[in-house]
Amino acid sequence: MTSEPSLTKALKAQAKMLGFADCGIARADAHDGRMPLGDWLAAGHHGTMDWMEGRADQRAAPQGLWPNARSVIALGISYAPAEDPLRLADESSVGRISVYAQGADYHDVVKRALKALARWLVETAGGEVKVFVDTAPVMEKPLAAAAGLGWQGKHSNLVSTGHGSWLFLGAIMTTLDLEVDAPHPDRCGSCDACQRACPTDAFPAPYRLDARRCISYLTIEHKGPIPHEFRRAMGNRIYGCDDCLAVCPWNKFAKNAAANKAFAPRAELAAPELADLLALDDPTFRQVFAGSPIKRIGRDRMVRNACIAAGNSGDARLVPVLERLAGDESEVVADAARWALAELSAPLSAG
Structure with a gap:
């Protein structure tokens, strides 16, 4: 049985209150067939990241990691920069650090918000939950696309119509059957x-x-x-x-996330x-x-x-x-x- 629409509406409102820029829901058996993990690993494109290959069976789909999961709540927090990430390209005396790493550790910030939302969900609707942010064999980008947050662009990262290429992603798996969102269509078009x-x-x-x-x-x-x-x-x-992210035309719709002081450089x-x-x-x-x-x-x-x-x-x-x-x-x-x-x-x- 699928949850009442009122629950998912309240869930998304709570996510927004906790600082998430977007929230969507996908089935726990969701897959993204465009870039199969097995093909990517077989081509050796993961380099020396042996941990990608070691738990590939769990990484391929949420239920491979947690068979009891029924739904996945995909969440994004914006880290859109206030300044052009490419502005220091010709400043040879300084080093360029990717935008995402110039502030606080996003793992801590996102996980704290995920745990708060997960507690709210359990208190409100019951069920079991697990939270993930880039530290477990979870394919956050395909899940976010399946949950309607955006699509995996030609640079392989998530692109959002409202937040460009600047979203930190996290996920909450739950044993609840939640109302799911439609996958997001690809809007890269002919842009390269x-x-x-x-x-x-x-x-x-x-x-x-x-x-x-x-x-x-x-x-x-x-x-x-x-x-x-x-x-x-x-x-x-x-x-x-940041080069491939910074040139994405969809970034023009992204609002600066300076309000989240944790990500201020x-x-x-x-x-x-x-x-x-x-x-x-x-x-x-x-x-x-x-x-x-x-x-x-x-x-x-x-x-x-x-x-x-x-x-x-x-x-x-x-x-x-x-x-x-x-x-x-x-x-x-x-x-x-x-x-x-x-x-x-x-x-x-x-x-």
Whole structure:
């Protein structure tokens, strides 16, 4: 039996009150056939993200993770930026951090709101619930599309007519049979702006992302040396990349989410100086990035990324610190520093 429409109406009102920009409901057996997970994994497009492959059976559909689930409540919180995410492209002395990571850790913010909504639902209608935000084998983007929040664009991320490409996604699974929403139609049309914007040609086809070529993957998920073929294309990007998201025409309808102060850019993360990043040791890294999703990549990956940005900067003033880093205990840091020195046409240190 499906729930009364009055319950879903009240649920969506409660979600809005808790700060969610959008809320929709899908069946727990919902699938998105456009980009089958198995095909993506078989092509190796997940790179070294072995955790994607390890629990693929659970990730493929909600009931694979929780067989008792009957409905999935898909939710989005806007993080639309106040300024152009691409404005620092030519500022070679600073590092570019993806918009989503410049404020508080979205995992904490979204999960707190999800738990509050889940408690309300149980108190109001009973049933069992589980909440998810990017930390379990749940395909949030296809579920959000199935629940009518938007569609997976040609850049593979969710696009919303009201919020553009700027939604943090979360999900609540429940044993309740809730009234479902219609899936959202694809409205990319003939637009290929996101495909053309990618600096590393990470889209082998529309709606398909090869993570191995994606700067977000390379700077965040990839633990080893950045492949040489992508280093110059990285420019001054040190954590993630917003290019394909930022050029989406639907962003013109997105309202700035500055009202959610949790996502307001922290001053030290909006445009960090490369010189400061190159000087980071582990304790200072932990201090600077406390409460940020950036903290999880650790000092070595961040300094590795900053070294590559330094090599692309043309700034000879960074040579002394790069010479020290060429002898760093971390080989990924030392390798990136040596490459940067070569790019700056400076002599390598004896170390």
